Amino acid sequence: MPVKQKTDEELRIDDQRHRIRHSAAHIMAEAVLKLFPEAKFAIGPAIEDGFYYDFAVERPFTPEDLATIEDAMRETIAADVAFETAELSRGESQELFAEQPFKLEIIGGIPDDEAISTYTHEGFVDLCRGPHVASTAEVAAFKLVSIAGAYWRGDERNQMLQRIYGTAWESQEALEEHLRRLEEAEKRDHRRLGRELDLFSTSDQVGPGLIIWHPKGARIRSIMERFWLDEHLKRGYELVYSPHIGKATLWETSGHLEFFRESMYDPMDVDGQEYFAKPMNCPFHIQVYTSTTRSYRDLPIRLTEMGTVYRYERGGVLHGLMRVRGFTQDDAHIFCRPDQVEDEIVGVVEFAFDLLRTFGFDEFDVYLATKPEKAVGADADWEHATASLRNALDRVGVDYEVDEGGGAFYGPKLDIKIRDAIGRSWQCTTVQFDFNLPERFDMKYDGADGAEHRPYMVHRALFGSLERFFGVLIEHYGGAFPTWLAPVQAEVIPIADRHIPYAEEVRDQLVAAGLRVHVDARNERMNAKIRDAQLQKVPYMLVVGDREAEANGVAVRLRSGEDLGTLPVADVLARIQAEVSART
RNA sequence: GCCACCGUAGCUCAGGGGUAGAGCAGCUGUUUCGUAAACAGCAGGUCGAGGGUUCGAAUCCCCCCGGUGGCUCCA
Known part of the structure; x- marks a missing residue:
């Protein structure tokens, strides 16, 4: 770090x-x-x-x-x-x-x-x-x-x-x-690789800044989401789902119509009421909180959702997956007591590093942004929150830079940027205190003292936006996704048509064991199939001919070009499974 | 949104006032092949949309849409 x-x-x-x-x-x-x-x-x-x-x-x-x-x-x-x-x-x-x-x-x-x-x-x-x-x-x-x-x-x-x-x-x-x-950077460009590897597209007919996930991109996304959910459940988060639109009054209460209107799309009329597409998930998560009375014993409450939000971005700033008009945040809101915040922040920071490391990032730049000139909330709360952020970073042992006055008007924040394989820096994780929304929605809990108290609220997203994070991932790996993420983990390459039945047998065995495997049964020479699998950056190429069918094995070529020779199918299965469980 | 550039087949691109071309991909056939591109044939386009100039526009002009690089913005 x-x-x-x-x-x-x-x-x-x-x-x-x-x-x-x-x-x-x-x-x-x-x-x-x-x-x-x-x-x-x-x-x-x-x-x-x-x-x-x-x-x-x-x-x-x-x-x-x-x-x-x-x-x-x-x-x-x-x-x-x-x-x-x-x-x-x-x-x-x-x-x-x-x-x-x-x-x-x-x-x-x-x-x-x-x-x-x-x-x-x-x-x-x-x-x-x-x-x-x-x-x-x-x-x-x-x-x-x-x-x-x-x-x-x-x-x-x-x-x-x-x-x-x-x-x-x-x-x-x-x-x-x-x-x-x-x-080199151009070769890694996620827009180019997105097309070449058939991961995603945008369409004139749909509109700019709106991403269409193709099967291979969606496959990777679903793996990311599954992993993401498991990790959240492990760490005491609860999954929620919320609608994509909400009444104008909701956004009035939240203050979005007052402070964020220029990024919101115009309302639609539903039975004479105005509804807005959501630019953020927080008001909905707050509804979960306020749907019943809360005791200090209930806290912390950690609600999470892959929430798709829509924000107006000026045409000139749209860029592939990095800057879009509809995107999915791996959002979470933590509601807790003041005495709990520091531990909560430590949890979030450790979680963020774990998650980002799993996706192959190990260089981070951390920024702590403090109270700006214009701010809401009590000074004591700002001080407590900022100190919690600092203490948490110290406890985790992270170096960070302080951006004095760089916080949002509603609370201090902590940003983590990651460095990709060619040294570029990307903003992903953000952790923000919010002294504004609990006030606006009159959130409270009953304390041990019998009085009502205002909970602390922390917004946090680890990937930030799934779309953007996917774009960063594509460029970081140059499209050569590690085996656990690769949309196709192994391409079985029959040498001649008579080897197709055996190739399908091999595929079926591996698929039955949970792997993503495809047989290239095209009427092409083996060389062409290898070339195409290489260009698609498939981690394993399993060549099968007479010798392999005879030996109940496969000749294994890695996308590095390395030839492992003929191995029993079971060995290859074990090897790939080991990579998947190690997430490499 | 602003400035510049760009938009021709699925992709990469040529053509630049006289009604469209290549390679790859696709389809069909032949070939059945041992670690990065077999061979042959066929098909594929309202040249981003609309308007204008012209006998004639993919080509020139206007406007719109989309893309690229910046600027600005980024709760």
Whole structure:
């Protein structure tokens, strides 16, 4: 869980790359100025793997412009000119950038006691804190990647600027390595694998952001759900189910219509009453709680549901399984007494790590978000809840970062992000206190003291959204799901048609033992069947020919390409079953 | 929602004012094969939808829908 410390050498390279990228941004700005003299400059920082620069220009850039700009940049780099820095007074800098409104705005935002510096190369002066490389030639390898619109200062009320993204490296090899990594990521893209492995789709006819699970994807999902349910039952959660719509009054009480309306779909009319599709499950779980009086002895109550919610997302943000309009949360609500929360949080955190590890993730980043400016609930409750989160994390022995003021208005929260096989980070688990809903729904329990008390309420989702988690899983495994999850665990490959009956016998034996097995009885050569099974990333290929039928065995090939030779069917069964029970 | 780009067969793509093409997949036939693609034939398209310009539009223009990369948003 601790974040890995970088070595001195790694830090040196990071610094060098940062300089290169920042310098590349300047060189690009200079090239743009040469080609578009009227361009106004905004900002141009180094970012992960590259850089960008934002410009206000008469017309948007085109892909052809990128090539022209690249050429101009190459000239500057070939000229090997030095970067020179200077410190200016406020007045001098304002004079220098008199024609550059964005720069003037930035200068206006620099505190009086801070120095204003510029970096200059080849006559191009930019307001800049630095640092840069000594000379343009150090930008050894770069490539302009894409054009995008971007709002000035990231605020959509502001002017939209034209942003050019580029990548830059200390050597041609490093650039090529980066491009290879991008290709690798593209091969893992869950949208591509979703189609190639026939896992899911979306349809124009259904609508964007709405996922259609195909048999193989649904198979994996059902395995995930079964495992999920077993683990919850083991840990004292109770399963509930709730409807997909609820009356407007419910959402008024919960406050969703007041605070979340822009993410909710318009209501439908049912017998003259307005009903809304649910954007969250909590109000329903609260109904379970409030359906009867509760005693302090009943607590904690842990209610869980795979609840499908619908939220309006703007068209431009939809992305495969990662950002959708209808998704299923592995939701749970824990209602407990203040003296129970810390243990409850420990339980949730340990549960989350167990669950995520089972799905092959072992690097986590944990964030604790505390009370924001605007918040509901008593200070004492906030303090108690936040302390419980901290104590729980300490007890579990987790390193975490604190996001001061980053909590929701209704309670502090804890987020867990996972790192996938190629180092990308994904938000999954979230654990949130809620001081708002218990109040709004007037939840209570009878305490040992005979008085009524307000329970604590904790929302938590471990996968987060099943759709998104599935997308992350696909990319993490690159479609090669471990045996326990693989939609087809073994493909039986008869060499000639006369081996089909035996192949079916083998399949039947394995299926009877609970495995997912398919016979490739197509009129194809064995080589083609192996190729297709490889491309489908089936963990086991069981080749059967005369020899195997004779020996009552199968020739086992793994998707790694490894050939295990001929094994008795019973041995293969045992081997696969062992992997399934170990969840590998 | 905003900016840019894209939308041609199930998939990947070519064609870019004179009414459509390849490979793979599919179907049919032949072949019955020992660890990543047998061979042959056939079929498959209102060129995302609608409107306009034109003698003629897949091609040019407008608008809508969908996708991609960003921005913004993300209880």
